[in-house]
Amino acid sequence: MALTLVFLGRLEDVAGGGSRAIPLASSIDAVLGALEPELASALRGARVKLAVNGILLQDTDAPVLKDGDEIAFLPPVSGG
Amino acid sequence: MSQVRLLTAPFDPARELAAFTAAHPEAGGVVSFLGQVRVGDGVEALELKHYEPLTLPAMKDLASRVRGRWDLDGLLLVHRSGVMAPGEPIVLVAAAARHRRDAFAAADYAMDHLKSESWFWKREKAGGEWRWIEPRDQDFEDIARWG
Numbered sequence: 001m002a003l004t005l006v007f008l009g010r011l012e013d014v015a016g017g018g019s020r021a022i023p024l025a026s027s028i029d030a031v032l033g034a035l036e037p038e039l040a041s042a043l044r045g046a047r048v049k050l051a052v053n054g055i056l057l058q059d060t061d062a063p064v065l066k067d068g069d070e071i072a073f074l075p076p077v078s079g080g
Numbered sequence: 081m082s083q084v085r086l087l088t089a090p091f092d093p094a095r096e097l098a099a100f101t102a103a104h105p106e107a108g109g110v111v112s113f114l115g116q117v118r119v120g121d122g123v124e125a126l127e128l129k130h131y132e133p134l135t136l137p138a139m140k141d142l143a144s145r146v147r148g149r150w151d152l153d154g155l156l157l158v159h160r161s162g163v164m165a166p167g168e169p170i171v172l173v174a175a176a177a178r179h180r181r182d183a184f185a186a187a188d189y190a191m192d193h194l195k196s197e198s199w200f201w202k203r204e205k206a207g208g209e210w211r212w213i214e215p216r217d218q219d220f221e222d223i224a225r226w227g
Contacts, residue, residue: 008131009201010212054133072131078202078213 006072082143107176111183115171
């Protein structure tokens with residue numbers, strides 16, 4: 001029972017890697033609550049967008065997470 | 081038909097453009113833009129990271145918006161991901177149209193939107209250190225021109 005977290009851009013440096021597997025948690029809040037405080041605070045940044053299984057979340061979305069879900073944390077893009 | 085490609089290895093823009101032009105003999109004009117890694121400022125390498133589930137689908141979505149806005153015979157969007165050396169191509173956009181104004185505007189619009197909206201994160205290596213590049217205000221101003 002696991003989730004995959006993906007950290008893009010500078011968040012990769014804060015997390016110490018581009019992705020990690022964590023035990024299943026039922027909500028984004030529960031996921032963030034179980035992470036190191038410094039990382040959780042960077043991921044909660046106002047300009048960080050989230051995608052679950054490649055679908056972007058809207059601000060008010062609070063998805064129920066399932067085993068195998070991939071949650072991506074997307075800071076502002078810096079362009080091509 | 082639009083051709084949209086996300087590449088993780090170097091590409092030859094002249095060859096891409098020759099093939100694109102040959103595929104659209106009915107077009108009276110082809111406008112292209114090539115972005116390359118700037119030489120200078122002590123930059124040793126540039127790296128673009130993408131996120132597979134979002135980056136290419138969003139590029140395809142941009143291509144269909146461009147096609148909906150201008151009357152084009154063809155549209156080519158080629159974008160690199162991965163580590164690039166100074167002088168290497170990053171992005172190639174080409175628009176083929178019966179009339180040149182459509183081709184100029186479509187290529188310009190596609191580039192402004194690729195620069196400011198596409199799912200790429202960029203870092204530069206200088207003096208042996210990697211540094212993430214933050215979004216530029218100019219990119220947001222460029223995109224605002226299109227309303």
